[in-house]
Amino acid sequence: GAGVSQSPSNKVTEKGKDVELRxxxxxGHTALYWYRQSLGQGLExxxxxxGNSAPDKSGLPSDRFSAERTGGSVSTLTIQRTQQEDSAVxxxxxxxxxxxxxxxxxxxxxxxxxx
Amino acid sequence: GQSLEQPSEVTAVEGAIxxxxxxYQTSGFYGLSWYQQHDxxxxxxxxxxxxxxxxxxxxxxxxxxxxxxYGYLLLQxxxxxxSASYFCAVLNDYKLSFGAGTTVTVxx
Numbered sequence: 001g002a003g004v005s006q007s008p009s010n011k012v013t014e015k016g017k018d019v020e021l022r023x024x025x026x027x028g029h030t031a032l033y034w035y036r037q038s039l040g041q042g043l044e045x046x047x048x049x050x051g052n053s054a055p056d057k058s059g060l061p062s063d064r065f066s067a068e069r070t071g072g073s074v075s076t077l078t079i080q081r082t083q084q085e086d087s088a089v090x091x092x093x094x095x096x097x098x099x100x101x102x103x104x105x106x107x108x109x110x111x112x113x114x115x
Numbered sequence: 116g117q118s119l120e121q122p123s124e125v126t127a128v129e130g131a132i133x134x135x136x137x138x139y140q141t142s143g144f145y146g147l148s149w150y151q152q153h154d155x156x157x158x159x160x161x162x163x164x165x166x167x168x169x170x171x172x173x174x175x176x177x178x179x180x181x182x183x184x185y186g187y188l189l190l191q192x193x194x195x196x197x198s199a200s201y202f203c204a205v206l207n208d209y210k211l212s213f214g215a216g217t218t219v220t221v222x223x
Contacts, residue, residue, distance in 0.1 A: 004157075031209060042202060043158065043213040056210065091157065102148045102165075102206045106157040 002026065004107035006092050012113045013082055021077040021110045025094030031101060032069055034077050035091045037109070043091065049075060050097060082114045117141045117205055119214035126220045133190045135217045137203035140184065145206040147179050147186045152216070153199045161201075162188065193221050 005024045013019050025032050034046040045059040049069045060066070064083075069075040079086055089111050093104040119139045127133045137147065146165035150158040164170055164179035164186060176189040190197055198221045204211040 033211075035213075042215040043204075045210060045212065048209055050209070093158075097209075101209045102146055102163040102211070103160045104158075104211060106159070108157050 004092055004094055004105050006090075006107035006110050008110060009108065010111045010113075012115060015084060015114055016081055018078065018080045019082055019112065021079075021090050021092075021112070023075045023077070023092030023094075023107060025073065025075070025092070026105055027073075028096070029094035029105070030072065030097035031095045031104075032075050033093045033095075033104060034067060034075070035093065037089045037091055039088075046077070046090075079112075082112075084114045087112055087114045117207065117212035119203055119205060119212065121201075121203055121214045121217050123215070124218045124220070126222060127193055128222050129193055129195060131193050133193060133219060135188045135190070135201050135203075135219070137186045137188070137214060138184060139186075139203070139205050139214075141205050141207060141212070143207040144181070145208060147177070148204045148206060148211060149175075149177055149188045150202045150204060150213075151199050152202065158202065163206075190219070195221050195223065197221050 007022045032049040035043040047067050048056040064080045067077045089109040091109045093106045095104045121137045148163045149161040152158040162177035169178045174191045179186040200216040202213045202216045204213045
């Protein structure tokens with residue numbers, strides 16, 4: 001069956017430009033998460049969606065970062081005025097929600113490089 | 116907030132047993148999950164403990180002691196394909212907080 005997909009797989013951008021990262025979760029999964037992973041590091045939580053609402057945006061590093069989810073499905077993470085420290089792999093995950101939140105299904109990630 | 120500690124690296128030979136310990140401090144706790152991530156790949160779910168005790172899934176087992184804020188992942192009969200990073204993660208309601216990961220290297 002279809003897993004979580006993300007696009008693009010790689011993105012190179014110049015400092016100061018805006019980027020949009022897309023996530024397609026598993027169909028029927030109500031919970032969606034964005035994480036950031038720097039080389040050799042753990043996963044840093046960014047934001048959580050339940051349906052289309054984001055009750056927890058506490059991990060967003062600055063107001064340059066925003067995310068939305070529409071139709072209870074696709075999500076977009078937008079980074080405005082990118083900085084070199086934004087370079088990382090951005091991972092999206094989904095789960096069934098409620099009792100299934102311990103088991104998250106991850107996409108392959110988007111590797112973002114800011115030059 | 117949450118903090119988790121796990122060793123950064125472990126090396127072992129094929130066929131051996133490896134135990135990856137994870138200690139945590141958290142303001143809320145539902146359970147402890149474990150994830151595997153191969154180099155360049157996506158994290159994949161391995162195991163979850165909500166209650167004290169041992170959970171066995173094939174060659175992998177996971178243990179939790181809530182009173183000690185401690186858990187471990189046990190990898191048995193190590194195979195080359197087990198070379199990967201392993202993350203423990205505390206579940207607090209809807210949110211997983213991940214440790215920094217343990218890199219396991221399996222030698223022939």
